[in-house]
Amino acid sequence: MTQYRDMDHGLLAKRGFFLGVGLFAFGALGELLGHTLLGPFPAWSNVLLTDMVALGILLGLLSPLVFGIVLPLIE
Structure with a gap:
Protein backbone atom coordinates (compact mmCIF):
# COMPACT_ATOMS: atom_id res chain seq x y z
CA MET A 1 0.00 0.00 0.00
CA THR A 2 2.96 2.36 0.21
CA GLN A 3 3.18 2.75 -3.55
CA TYR A 4 0.36 5.33 -3.56
CA ARG A 5 1.52 7.46 -0.64
CA ASP A 6 3.48 9.93 -2.75
CA MET A 7 0.61 10.67 -5.17
CA ASP A 8 -0.70 14.22 -5.01
CA HIS A 9 -4.40 13.53 -5.52
CA GLY A 10 -5.44 17.16 -5.66
CA LEU A 11 -2.89 18.00 -8.32
CA LEU A 12 -3.85 14.97 -10.41
CA THR A 36 -17.49 28.29 -40.46
CA LEU A 37 -14.13 29.27 -41.92
CA LEU A 38 -13.08 26.27 -43.99
CA GLY A 39 -16.36 24.72 -45.08
CA PRO A 40 -17.00 20.99 -44.99
CA PHE A 41 -14.43 18.79 -43.28
CA PRO A 42 -13.40 15.28 -44.26
CA ALA A 43 -15.05 12.52 -42.25
CA TRP A 44 -11.93 11.65 -40.23
CA SER A 45 -11.59 15.18 -38.86
CA ASN A 46 -15.26 15.28 -37.86
CA VAL A 47 -14.78 12.02 -35.98
CA LEU A 48 -11.57 13.29 -34.36
CA LEU A 49 -13.11 16.54 -33.14
CA THR A 50 -16.29 14.83 -31.94
CA ASP A 51 -14.23 12.26 -30.05
CA MET A 52 -12.18 15.06 -28.47
CA VAL A 53 -15.39 16.66 -27.21
CA ALA A 54 -16.66 13.37 -25.78
CA LEU A 55 -13.34 12.46 -24.16
CA GLY A 56 -13.03 15.97 -22.75
CA ILE A 57 -16.41 15.67 -21.06
CA LEU A 58 -15.62 12.22 -19.66
CA LEU A 59 -12.15 13.20 -18.47
CA GLY A 60 -13.37 16.46 -16.97
CA LEU A 61 -16.08 14.69 -14.99
CA LEU A 62 -14.31 11.49 -13.99
CA SER A 63 -10.85 12.80 -13.14
CA PRO A 64 -11.90 14.77 -10.03
CA LEU A 65 -14.16 11.91 -8.99
CA VAL A 66 -11.43 9.28 -9.27
CA PHE A 67 -8.39 11.25 -8.10
CA GLY A 68 -10.14 13.59 -5.67
CA ILE A 69 -12.64 11.27 -3.99
CA VAL A 70 -12.14 7.56 -4.70
CA LEU A 71 -8.35 7.15 -4.50
CA PRO A 72 -7.92 9.10 -1.24
CA LEU A 73 -10.68 6.99 0.33
CA ILE A 74 -9.19 3.63 -0.64
CA GLU A 75 -5.62 4.59 0.22
Whole structure:
Protein backbone atom coordinates (compact mmCIF):
# COMPACT_ATOMS: atom_id res chain seq x y z
CA MET A 1 0.00 0.00 0.00
CA THR A 2 2.96 2.36 0.21
CA GLN A 3 3.18 2.75 -3.55
CA TYR A 4 0.36 5.33 -3.56
CA ARG A 5 1.52 7.46 -0.64
CA ASP A 6 3.48 9.93 -2.75
CA MET A 7 0.61 10.67 -5.17
CA ASP A 8 -0.70 14.22 -5.01
CA HIS A 9 -4.40 13.53 -5.52
CA GLY A 10 -5.44 17.16 -5.66
CA LEU A 11 -2.89 18.00 -8.32
CA LEU A 12 -3.85 14.97 -10.41
CA ALA A 13 -7.54 15.85 -10.14
CA LYS A 14 -6.91 19.45 -11.21
CA ARG A 15 -4.66 18.50 -14.11
CA GLY A 16 -7.09 15.86 -15.32
CA PHE A 17 -9.98 18.30 -15.13
CA PHE A 18 -8.13 21.00 -17.02
CA LEU A 19 -6.97 18.49 -19.63
CA GLY A 20 -10.61 17.52 -20.11
CA VAL A 21 -11.66 21.16 -20.40
CA GLY A 22 -8.90 21.74 -22.95
CA LEU A 23 -9.92 18.73 -25.03
CA PHE A 24 -13.55 19.81 -24.93
CA ALA A 25 -12.76 23.42 -25.86
CA PHE A 26 -10.39 22.48 -28.68
CA GLY A 27 -12.85 19.97 -30.12
CA ALA A 28 -15.86 22.28 -29.86
CA LEU A 29 -14.04 25.31 -31.25
CA GLY A 30 -12.55 23.18 -34.01
CA GLU A 31 -16.01 22.01 -35.02
CA LEU A 32 -17.53 25.49 -34.93
CA LEU A 33 -14.73 27.55 -36.41
CA GLY A 34 -13.60 24.88 -38.84
CA HIS A 35 -16.99 24.54 -40.47
CA THR A 36 -17.49 28.29 -40.46
CA LEU A 37 -14.13 29.27 -41.92
CA LEU A 38 -13.08 26.27 -43.99
CA GLY A 39 -16.36 24.72 -45.08
CA PRO A 40 -17.00 20.99 -44.99
CA PHE A 41 -14.43 18.79 -43.28
CA PRO A 42 -13.40 15.28 -44.26
CA ALA A 43 -15.05 12.52 -42.25
CA TRP A 44 -11.93 11.65 -40.23
CA SER A 45 -11.59 15.18 -38.86
CA ASN A 46 -15.26 15.28 -37.86
CA VAL A 47 -14.78 12.02 -35.98
CA LEU A 48 -11.57 13.29 -34.36
CA LEU A 49 -13.11 16.54 -33.14
CA THR A 50 -16.29 14.83 -31.94
CA ASP A 51 -14.23 12.26 -30.05
CA MET A 52 -12.18 15.06 -28.47
CA VAL A 53 -15.39 16.66 -27.21
CA ALA A 54 -16.66 13.37 -25.78
CA LEU A 55 -13.34 12.46 -24.16
CA GLY A 56 -13.03 15.97 -22.75
CA ILE A 57 -16.41 15.67 -21.06
CA LEU A 58 -15.62 12.22 -19.66
CA LEU A 59 -12.15 13.20 -18.47
CA GLY A 60 -13.37 16.46 -16.97
CA LEU A 61 -16.08 14.69 -14.99
CA LEU A 62 -14.31 11.49 -13.99
CA SER A 63 -10.85 12.80 -13.14
CA PRO A 64 -11.90 14.77 -10.03
CA LEU A 65 -14.16 11.91 -8.99
CA VAL A 66 -11.43 9.28 -9.27
CA PHE A 67 -8.39 11.25 -8.10
CA GLY A 68 -10.14 13.59 -5.67
CA ILE A 69 -12.64 11.27 -3.99
CA VAL A 70 -12.14 7.56 -4.70
CA LEU A 71 -8.35 7.15 -4.50
CA PRO A 72 -7.92 9.10 -1.24
CA LEU A 73 -10.68 6.99 0.33
CA ILE A 74 -9.19 3.63 -0.64
CA GLU A 75 -5.62 4.59 0.22
